[in-house]
Amino acid sequence: MSRKRGGVVALSGGIGGAKLALGLYRILPRGDLIVVANTGDDFTHLGLEISPDLDTLLYTLAGLDNPKTGWGRAAETWSFMAALEGLGGETWFRLGDRDLAIHVERTRRLHAGESLCAVTAHFCRRLGISARLLPMSDDPVRTRLLTAEGWLDFQDYFVRREAQPAVREIVYCGAAKARPQPQFLDALSDPDLRAVVVCPSNPFLSIDPILALPGVRDAIREARAPVVAVSPIVGKRALKGPTAKLLAELGFEVSARAVARHYAGLVSHFVADESDADGAFGLDLPVTFGPTVMTTIGDREALARLVLAVAEACPVPRHGGGR
Amino acid sequence: MSRKRGGVVALSGGIGGAKLALGLYRILPRGDLIVVANTGDDFTHLGLEISPDLDTLLYTLAGLDNPKTGWGRAAETWSFMAALEGLGGETWFRLGDRDLAIHVERTRRLHAGESLCAVTAHFCRRLGISARLLPMSDDPVRTRLLTAEGWLDFQDYFVRREAQPAVREIVYCGAAKARPQPQFLDALSDPDLRAVVVCPSNPFLSIDPILALPGVRDAIREARAPVVAVSPIVGKRALKGPTAKLLAELGFEVSARAVARHYAGLVSHFVADESDADGAFGLDLPVTFGPTVMTTIGDREALARLVLAVAEACPVPRHGGGR
Numbered sequence: 001m002s003r004k005r006g007g008v009v010a011l012s013g014g015i016g017g018a019k020l021a022l023g024l025y026r027i028l029p030r031g032d033l034i035v036v037a038n039t040g041d042d043f044t045h046l047g048l049e050i051s052p053d054l055d056t057l058l059y060t061l062a063g064l065d066n067p068k069t070g071w072g073r074a075a076e077t078w079s080f081m082a083a084l085e086g087l088g089g090e091t092w093f094r095l096g097d098r099d100l101a102i103h104v105e106r107t108r109r110l111h112a113g114e115s116l117c118a119v120t121a122h123f124c125r126r127l128g129i130s131a132r133l134l135p136m137s138d139d140p141v142r143t144r145l146l147t148a149e150g151w152l153d154f155q156d157y158f159v160r161r162e163a164q165p166a167v168r169e170i171v172y173c174g175a176a177k178a179r180p181q182p183q184f185l186d187a188l189s190d191p192d193l194r195a196v197v198v199c200p201s202n203p204f205l206s207i208d209p210i211l212a213l214p215g216v217r218d219a220i221r222e223a224r225a226p227v228v229a230v231s232p233i234v235g236k237r238a239l240k241g242p243t244a245k246l247l248a249e250l251g252f253e254v255s256a257r258a259v260a261r262h263y264a265g266l267v268s269h270f271v272a273d274e275s276d277a278d279g280a281f282g283l284d285l286p287v288t289f290g291p292t293v294m295t296t297i298g299d300r301e302a303l304a305r306l307v308l309a310v311a312e313a314c315p316v317p318r319h320g321g322g323r
Numbered sequence: 324m325s326r327k328r329g330g331v332v333a334l335s336g337g338i339g340g341a342k343l344a345l346g347l348y349r350i351l352p353r354g355d356l357i358v359v360a361n362t363g364d365d366f367t368h369l370g371l372e373i374s375p376d377l378d379t380l381l382y383t384l385a386g387l388d389n390p391k392t393g394w395g396r397a398a399e400t401w402s403f404m405a406a407l408e409g410l411g412g413e414t415w416f417r418l419g420d421r422d423l424a425i426h427v428e429r430t431r432r433l434h435a436g437e438s439l440c441a442v443t444a445h446f447c448r449r450l451g452i453s454a455r456l457l458p459m460s461d462d463p464v465r466t467r468l469l470t471a472e473g474w475l476d477f478q479d480y481f482v483r484r485e486a487q488p489a490v491r492e493i494v495y496c497g498a499a500k501a502r503p504q505p506q507f508l509d510a511l512s513d514p515d516l517r518a519v520v521v522c523p524s525n526p527f528l529s530i531d532p533i534l535a536l537p538g539v540r541d542a543i544r545e546a547r548a549p550v551v552a553v554s555p556i557v558g559k560r561a562l563k564g565p566t567a568k569l570l571a572e573l574g575f576e577v578s579a580r581a582v583a584r585h586y587a588g589l590v591s592h593f594v595a596d597e598s599d600a601d602g603a604f605g606l607d608l609p610v611t612f613g614p615t616v617m618t619t620i621g622d623r624e625a626l627a628r629l630v631l632a633v634a635e636a637c638p639v640p641r642h643g644g645g646r
Contacts, residue, residue: 046427046428046431047370047427047430047431047434048427073406076402077400077402077420079399079400079402079419079420079421080403080420080421080423080424080427081424082421083396083420083421083422083423083424083425084424084427084428086424086449086450087424087425087428087445087446087449087450088428088445088449089424089427089428089431096402097400097402097403097406097420097423098402098403098405098406099406100403100406100420100423101403101404101406101407101409101410101412102406102410104369104370104371104403104407104412105369105407105410105411105412107370108369108370108412111370122410122411123410126409126410126411127409127410
């Protein structure tokens with residue numbers, strides 16, 4: 001019952017989200033996928049403008065990603081880093097030789113006055129990506145964390161300190177005044193929009209920065225399409241990154257249910273892993289259980305199909321009184 | 324008759340000059356060599372501050388140079404360039420992965436407020452170079468060339484256009500207002516200065532930018548040490564680069580004699596290749612002929628010894644009435 005063939009908007013962070021984004025990209029008609037990337041992890045390092053989530057999405061969608069690390073490029077070399085170490089430069093953030101090209105070229109274009117969105121679109125064209133990949137905003141938003149060691153910039157926390165310090169509070173500096181990407185808002189208000197997908201990314205570090213932009217929550221609620229979130233938690237652990245640790249530190253239960261509760265009021269449907277099907281969610285939110293662990297390309301496509309099937313089955317308008 | 328053991332100041336451009344600088348570095352006592360590098364070739368490319376002659380000197384003195392190309396680093400890899408090409412970036416100026424580290428780190432430090440001299444000194448320390456390597460000035464000087472194709476920035480002429488366009492005029496933008504490196508002027512006024520060496524670099528593109536800085540010609544003339552220039556021309560050709568072509572285009576004879584004449588009034592002694600010993604120089608300038616082609620490390624040391632022996636034999640004060 002394919003009553004409409006509008007676009008699909010996926011909100012994503014890096015590694016975990018990029019896996020589902022790739023699944024959606026591979027099964028949707030060319031041009032139908034719009035991926036909105038978190039830019040709260042962006043930072044300036046060695047004078048270079050680095051957008052880790054955008055890059056992971058670019059590399060993943062272009063088939064250039066490094067499946068071993070989850071970040072950076074395949075067939076990478078490390079001569080730059082070795083030489084930089086010899087010169088006494090900072091080496092805690094690993095920049096491969098190939099990866100470096102995207103940072104240098106992005107920085108050059110941004111400094112020449114191009115928007116982050118335009119630069120990203122250029123990279124998509126060059127890498128043959130037909131999805132629209134949008135930074136959530138062209139204005140800088142920077143995630144900072146209050147930890148047991150004081151306030152840390154995101155990459156200081158995440159990479160330099162390897163997400164070790166216990167987190168007490170998270171803020172998205174600049175978010176309140178940042179303008180959401182206009183193409184993002186346009187897509188949400190498209191009457192033919194097919195679905196909004198909240199990818200299995202870290203809710204606090206990857207999705208909430210997007211939701212913190214002025215008007216985004218309202219635009220999602222008003223979208224004439226189902227909103228389906230996929231759990232990044234399977235059982236009591238995160239498949240990647242510090243999501244489980246963060247949930248615990250911020251006082252939440254470590255479970256898919258806690259993530260579902262976090263998104264309640266915003267999403268119309270939740271997809272959790274089949275291994276969590278025995279737990280009662282007890283929320284006013286429909287939950288579908290299925291295989292969410294994406295090891296192979298086939299897994300990614302299968303989860304993408306499940307998410308779209310769930311969206312297809314949702315009534316539109318879908319909003320209950322919970323908001 | 325080693326009556327003094329002061330420092331030796333060498334003026335140098337890139338490849339040819341760096342060979343003699345290395346010879347001097349290897350035979351002089353630790354810390355006695357001061358190399359003043361042309362920065363007229365410096366430019367901003369891909370947002371990076373690039374100092375080609377400083378880098379060639381750094382790599383050469385540190386033993387990291389690429390003997391095949393004369394520029395860049397040994398054991399270089401090219402992943403960055405390949406990736407940049409894939410992203411549609413500019414690739415006419417070849418930046419190796421290892422080489423890139425020095426540009427990124429220099430740019431970062433300059434933007435943080437360090438002087439080019441301080442950054443260069445840092446690199447010397449890190450690379451174990453005991454010579455003092457000084458940019459001729461911390462202020463930007465940019466060599467531009469009026470060619471048959473109009474005015475070109477140096478690297479546009481030299482690399483992008485492979486020095487093909489005929490040159491009519493050369494200017495050193497910013498030189499008139501640039502402050503010569505204070506350590507350079509201090510070294511020239513040192514009463515124990517042993518010698519000033521004008522390396523076999525391109526007179527117009529590498530040495531004249533240094534001489535164009537306010538006060539430098541006077542400081543060299545007033546130095547209490549012999550000034551010895553080495554010819555970059557052997558027979559009717561340059562050993563490297565466009566020196567011979569430039570001499571012809573600018574209306575000079577292509578010969579060591581023309582270079583000697585160019586430096587007359589500034590230098591106290593000229594060293595030309597033994598193969599040019601049959602030509603009459605006819606200048607009021609003593610000329611010593613010797614082996615100036617530096618193929619091996621031994622050749623470099625031998626020429627350095629010859630240059631210092633010539634300086635040693637010169638009377639001080641040495642200035643005739645010709646200036």
